Amino acid sequence: MRDLDLPTLEPAQGSWLDNPAYRRDFRERTAGIRDGGSWKLERVQHFEEPANRSPSREALRKGDWQASLRLLEERRESLLSAWREDQRRNYVFHRVRVVEWPLTPYVQWELHSLRQQSAYGVPVRVISDEADAVRSRETRGRLPEIVTHDGSALHHVRYSEAGDPQGAYLFTDPAVVRPWEDYIKGLFEAGEDVRTYVERVVAPLPPPRLTTAGTPAADAEQRTR
Known part of the structure; x- marks a missing residue:
């Protein structure tokens, strides 16, 4: 992928939205897109989001x-309903998931979830944190959690150290939004389809486990992928 000059996401240049306001703004922006799409970059390896935890996530x-x-x-019926609505608007929500090894239980679970979503019209690609396109951008810290909306807006989503959602900074300057959207598109092109990745790498893994303290831990067998 070609080298891009990515602008710094300075909080002072954006507008802070607390978590309810961010979710509301996210829904409104995605619902308003016709003949276009959104691009999501996921970098954090563990999320909590207790207010939005699904039954499957709770079982994990x-x-x-x-x-x-x-x-x-x-949840297949709800995914099918969402796909039909996206088809009606000619809208596509693209996702790029950066993975580290050993996988956290959350990412191991999420990859199965993303594989299912991909069967219902959500294009998902997986890319390693060791890939040049990622590593070259992380000399001063991890890539941010980002969602862009058809080149017109960018949410820089913020989480606590424990993985709880705090809200997001909203950016609407094209000079900020478009380079980041182009970068995510490049990662998407460089990544592997989540369906083949899960079948090749993730499905054979043993179930994830928790530590005795009740916190997530990756199975040691994953270290020898």
């Missing part, structure tokens, strides 16, 4: 891996 938190996978299957 409790350590019931098989129930977690089974509960994913129960």
Whole structure:
């Protein structure tokens, strides 16, 4: 992918939205897009989001891996409904997931979730944190969590150290939004389709486990991928 001069996401140049305001703004912006799309970059390896935790995610938190996978299957009708609405508007929500090894339980679960979403019209690509396109941008810290909306707006989503959502900074300057959107598009082109990635790498893994303290931990067997 070609080198891009990415602007710094200075908070003073954006507008802060607390979590309810961010979610509302996100919904309104995506709902308003016709014949276009959004681009999401996911870099954090563990999220909590207790207010929006799905039954499948809750099963993972409790350590019931098989129930977690089974509960994913129960949302197919809602995914189909969302796909039909996106088709009506000719809207596409693209996602790029950066992965680190060993996988956290959250990312191991999320990759299964993303594979299912990809079957219902959500293009998802996976890229390693060791890829040049990622590593060359992380000399001063990890890439940010970002969602861009058809080149017109960018949400820089912020989380606590524990992975709880705090809100987002909103940027609407094209000089900020477009380079970041182009960068995410480049990562998407360089990444692997989530369906083949899960089948090749993730599906054979043992179930994720929790530490005795109740916090997520990756299975040691993953270290020998």
